[in-house]
Amino acid sequence: MTADGHESCADFLDRIVYLLDNELDATEVANVKIHLDECAPCFERYDVQRTIKMIVARSCTEAAPDALRDKVRVRLQQISVQMHES
Numbered sequence: 001m002t003a004d005g006h007e008s009c010a011d012f013l014d015r016i017v018y019l020l021d022n023e024l025d026a027t028e029v030a031n032v033k034i035h036l037d038e039c040a041p042c043f044e045r046y047d048v049q050r051t052i053k054m055i056v057a058r059s060c061t062e063a064a065p066d067a068l069r070d071k072v073r074v075r076l077q078q079i080s081v082q083m084h085e086s
């Protein structure tokens with residue numbers, strides 16, 4: 001955080017990951033969620049990370065890590081294309 005209390009999107013990148021890993025305290029969770037509400041690009045990153053975690057969790061019982069990686073890569077490409085076009 002900078003002296004005037006303003007935080008840039010870069011400051012939230014790590015915390016978005018920590019949020020999904022439940023490694024933030026309640027104050028930090030609130031701060032990140034406020035930013036996600038206000039910032040579409042950061043919400044997209046949050047959504048991508050959450051999607052990857054869901055795919056990985058769902059695929060734990062599948063014995064196809066290469067196929068999983070391909071699925072994640074395709075999903076990320078779709079999202080980056082959408083972000084680029086919008």
Ligand SMILES: [Zn+2]
Pocket residue numbers: 008009012035039041042
């Ligand atoms: Zn942001």
